[in-house]
Amino acid sequence: MGIKILDCQKADNCFADAKSYAYTLSSPVDDRLLMLLSGWGRMKVRRDFRRPFFMLDTDQGIRVKGILNEPIIKAGFSGDGWEEMKMEFEKRLCGCEDSAEGCDSLGECCGGAADCCNGTAKNCDGTADCFNGTVEDCDGIAEDCDGTTECCDRTKQGILGYTESVCPVCLKKLEARKVRIGNQVFLEKSCPEHGDFRALIWNGAPAYETFDRERCFVSPVAPAVKADKGCPDDCGLCAQHRQRTCCVLLEVTNRCNLECPVCFASSRAETDAQTAGSENEPDLENIRHRFEAMMNMGGPFNIQLSGGEPTMRNDLADIIRMGKETGFPFFQLNTNGIRIGKDLAYLKELSDAGLDCVFLQFDGLREETYRALRGRELLKEKMDALTACERARVGVVLVPVIVPGINDGEVGDILNFALEHMPAVRGVHFQPASQFGRYDPLLSKKHFTLPDLLRAIETQTGGKMKAEHFSPGNAENPYCSFSGNFILRKDGTLQPWRKEKTCGCGTKDASRKAREFVARQWAAPSEPCCCSDSPFHSRSACCDTSSLDDFLECLEHDTLAVSAMGFMDAWTLDLDRLKECYIHVVTGEEPVRLIPFCAYNLTAQDGTCKYRGHEKGN
CATH class of the missing domain: 3.20.20.70 (Aldolase class I)
Structure with a gap:
């Protein structure tokens, strides 16, 4: 059974500098939908919150978030072509594009064929051995999962997420990934000119995931520069910044x-x-x-x-x-x-x-x-x-x-x-x-x-x-x-x-x-x-509570x-x-x-x- 969009309403202020819409779907957000969306860009899934949620930044610049097991997701579209971007997103969400013939975009009919599983065939054969029915087993990205225990066991090692960083030598922007090794988390990146870099960003307890929290983004009141090159090359603030000044x-x-x-x-x-x-x-x-x-x-x-x-x-x-x-x-x-x-x-x-x-x-x-x-x-x-x-x-x-x-x-x-x-x-x-x-x-x-x-x-x-x-x-x-x-x-x-x-x-x-x-x-x-007679008397607490x-x-x-x-x-x-x-x-x-x-x-x-x-x- 494919996903259907039952309702679409404009949503105010869900994403910084973006046209935001709330979609009511025909079925709640579940692992099948997450597997589909994970092939569209960088996804983060948090199941340890009272209301588990996901956040996604697609390769097209669309931002999506939603609460697991609820039928509503929110999407933000930026730039001059946002209306066309919105239409393409809705088509793709319903399985009208980027899916194999006869496939409902959720892998229901792929029958083990890689062509229609999650939109990526690189390492995934569409079987339970690869996905095991959950995003957590492959970190939400099929390309990084080879189906082995070493890859999927997050308590030992694995990729926690993707971001961008800079080269410590030339400061050029680089793709980066956050990697767990034991109870430590490292930021890894590679510069074509200056080689590979790994830096410790989290060392031991409390666990890295427990520090995250669902949050909302808000754009600056009056951006001073245009986001031509992107972060961190257009600081000023630009319209892509996600928090106001404190x-x-x-x-x-x-x-x-x-x-x-x-x-x-x-x-x-x-x-x-x-x-x-x-x-x-x-x-x-x-x-x-x-x-x-x-x-x-x-x-x-x-x-x-x-x-x-x-x-x-x-x-x-x-x-x-x-x-x-x-x-x-x-x-x-x-x-x-x-x-x-x-x-x-x-x-x-x-x-x-x-x-x-x-x-x-x-x-x-x-x-x-x-x-x-x-x-x-x-x-x-x-x-x-x-x-x-x-x-x-x-x-x-x-x-x-x-x-x-x-x-x-x-x-x-x-x-x-x-x-x-x-x-x-x-x-x-x-x-x-x-x-x-x-x-x-x-x-x-x-x-x-x-x-x-x-x-x-x-x-x-x-x-x-x-x-x-x-x-x-x-x-x-x-x-x-x-x-x-x-x-x-x-x-x-x-x-x-x-x-x-x-x-x-x-x-x-x-x-x-x-x-x-x-x-x-x-x-x-x-x-x-x-x-105390002194306004700054150094003392143990003396007040009765x-x-x-x-x-x-x-x-x-x-x-x-x-x-x-x-x-x-x-x-x-x-x-x-x-x-x-x-x-x-x-x-x-x-x-x-x-x-x-x-x-x-x-x-x-x-x-x-x-x-x-x-x-x-x-």
């Missing part, structure tokens, strides 16, 4: 008072903060232009003042005031803490101008760590910066860059330090090192993956924080990040606090909710704790946000993930562009950057 890095200088062995911006050391007009340092009018442009591109967003070292500028307070006046509600300072730790008047000026949070470089509690990653001892400067932020009533998020063999054993110590310094410390945001910008060749090239970090958190905190307490990113691609929130109880124990997250399908809710949570959690508490009012106060004063962001480099870049990025860098050229962070900092093996340093006016 947070924007505004790089106000390329000067720094350090020259760290690990630096995504490859910033140069310059000790004199009075030096003006350094190369590529934008003036106030250029920055004003960026603020105004961003408001027309979906703003306001959360702003991260970055660099270089932003505090090299004496007019940083003017920039914050200008942004607040333009309409941007939340400003965060990415800093190594050196200047703010010794110049309280400067920090108070920033606070008075509207600075909400300090994103403090904080790689550990040992001087050996700072010598390896920052080129000098800095622990005292970190403590001074934290003390200054306490006095100025500016919230602090500790930001450790984790490098295997250097400070991967300090994860628990950092978290315990944060708990001891609540509520001055509002959160810890781990960033496993990525190999872009400047990366000391003597340091480990091993990628410290998100599951590595989750296990380190659980082990090194003695189980106070467990992997199960964290959830993958919601607004961005789930494989980019994780987060968890913890309430410090009166007895010193931790209570995980998780809120149900929603997709915000078809709207800007996902990125907006992420912005609002960050602004609320990372900023300093609005009022001093009721149990037996009443609602006290519980809500504890949420503000005694909650620690712990998160991580797994940035991608040229070895690990997955363009499907990149298209869902919501952390962007704003450029100063005309037109002003918003470029995903991992694309902006993408660096070839020889140090050549794809975007950084190439745009004008920045």
Whole structure:
């Protein structure tokens, strides 16, 4: 029995930059239909969700998704010829084209003949030995299944999916695949000129599949560039991007008072903060232009003042005031803490101008760590910066860059330090090192993956924080990040606090909710704790949570946000993930562009950057 389309209705906002339609079929989505569709392009099937689903990107650029065992699928058609594309899709879905004579397109009548089985004859003979009636047994793509146990047993090895990436040597776009070997997942790709590459992207428990989640895509409000070459060559954002902006890095200088062995911006050391007009340092009018442009591109967003070292500028307070006046509600300072730790008047000026949070470089509690990653001892400067932020009533998020063999054993110590310094410390945001910008060749090239970090958190905190307490990113691609929130109880124990997250399908809710949570959690508490004369008294939790009012106060004063962001480099870049990025860098050229962070900092093996340093006016 063939598939029939019983109804077709226009569906709003199901796919970014596409005409979307919902199809009611004569039978529910089952394995036979999935086998048919899997021959049309790249398919992902998730059966471990409460409502199992599939997603498909066809070779013609059509995007399809649906819930298993339900009779409705949704399809998105892009480009000038979308109407013709829609007609061809409907014909093919009903089995009117691309099928052998007498075949209903679902393999019912193929009788073991390869010609009409799933539209591909390369390795499939249409028998149960090859497909076994399920997509899972051959990863949804017949060409990759030879019917053997070694291929089909996903617990041992197999291809989990396909994507695109770049060559780490020349940065040319390549086809790539995600391959499971044991409990590890690798990204594999091959450049015709520079050979084969394999990079570890997932290492051990929790299982890779358990981190995925159904999500909805939404296009940028005002794309700044046309998608002529495709991702990652048309960043700006283009209309093919699948998420709206949450947070924007505004790089106000390329000067720094350090020259760290690990630096995504490859910033140069310059000790004199009075030096003006350094190369590529934008003036106030250029920055004003960026603020105004961003408001027309979906703003306001959360702003991260970055660099270089932003505090090299004496007019940083003017920039914050200008942004607040333009309409941007939340400003965060990415800093190594050196200047703010010794110049309280400067920090108070920033606070008075509207600075909400300090994103403090904080790689550990040992001087050996700072010598390896920052080129000098800095622990005292970190403590001074934290003390200054306490006095100025500016919230602090500790930001450790984790490098295997250097400070991967300090994860628990950092978290315990944060708990001891609540509520001055509002959160810890781990960033496993990525190999872009400047990366000391003597340091480990091993990628410290998100599951590595989750296990380190659980082990090194003695189980106070467990992997199960964290959830993958919601607004961005789930494989980019994780987060968890913890309430410090009166007895010193931790209570995980998780809120149900929603997709915000078809709207800007996902990125907006992420912005609002960050602004609320990372900023300093609005009022001093009721149990202390000091607004930033480092203490164990002292509030009684037996009443609602006290519980809500504890949420503000005694909650620690712990998160991580797994940035991608040229070895690990997955363009499907990149298209869902919501952390962007704003450029100063005309037109002003918003470029995903991992694309902006993408660096070839020889140090050549794809975007950084190439745009004008920045």
